[in-house]
Amino acid sequence: MISFLQKSYPAILLTMLLAVASVIMTYPAQARGPFVFDSMDGGSLSLDDWRGQPVLVVNTASRCAYTRQYDELQALYDRYRDRGLVVLAVPSNDFRQELATNDEVAEFCAINFGLDLPMATITPVKGAAAHPFYKWLAGSEGFTPRWNFNKVLIAPDGTVAGTFGSPVKPMSGQITSRIEAFLAKG
Structure with a gap:
């Protein structure tokens, strides 16, 4: 009996691990939770x-050359906020193009763009110091911002619905069509 258990233990363990992995793989990674x-x-x-x-x-x-996208981020937020869209700006100095303090960023955005969308404080988005959301994004989606104004669309169920590089404008059809599809379901 003991020799049977010793020989079959690795197979049982492997079977259990595969069962757990298949359950995990069935559920998409979600950006909701502790972020x-x-x-x-x-x-x-x-x-x-x-x-x-x-x-x-x-x-x-x-x-940044893409800073003018703040106008479109605000326009996007204005167009869809009453239907449930949230646009979260996450200022970062990872690419050495952000102002020195949160107060300077807030003032700059208020004066130049009239922003009233939710805005985080200056936050690392890549590397070892990256915010947990961006670490999760890199690990689960293989996506790390390569420059400023990279966009991540989180679906209402918490899954990543799309990632977009800097050149993709916030009001582009690539982004608005996905947002409208989510809002139509809601």
Whole structure:
């Protein structure tokens, strides 16, 4: 009896691990849960608070050629916010194009773009110091921002519905068609 268990133990363990893995693979990775950003206005911004809503998360910078996309981010938010869209700006200095302080970023965005969308404090988005959301994104989706104004669309169920590089404008059909599809279902 003992020799049977010793010989079959690795096979039993492997079978159990494969069963667990198949259950895990059945469920898509979700961006909901413990991902909390410090808010530019004080307090916190939790992706979990927006469960059931599409969320566009964008790493931003004030001194970038793409900074003019703030206008489209605000326009996108204005167009769809009453239907449930959240646009979260995440300023980052990972590409050395952000202002020095959160106060400077907030003032710059208010004066130049009239932003009233949710905005995190200056946050790392890549490397060892990256925010947990961006670490999760790199690990589960293989996506790390390569520059400022990369966009991540989170579906209402918490899965990643799309990732978009800097050149893709917030009001592009690539993004708005997906948002509208989610909002039509809701």
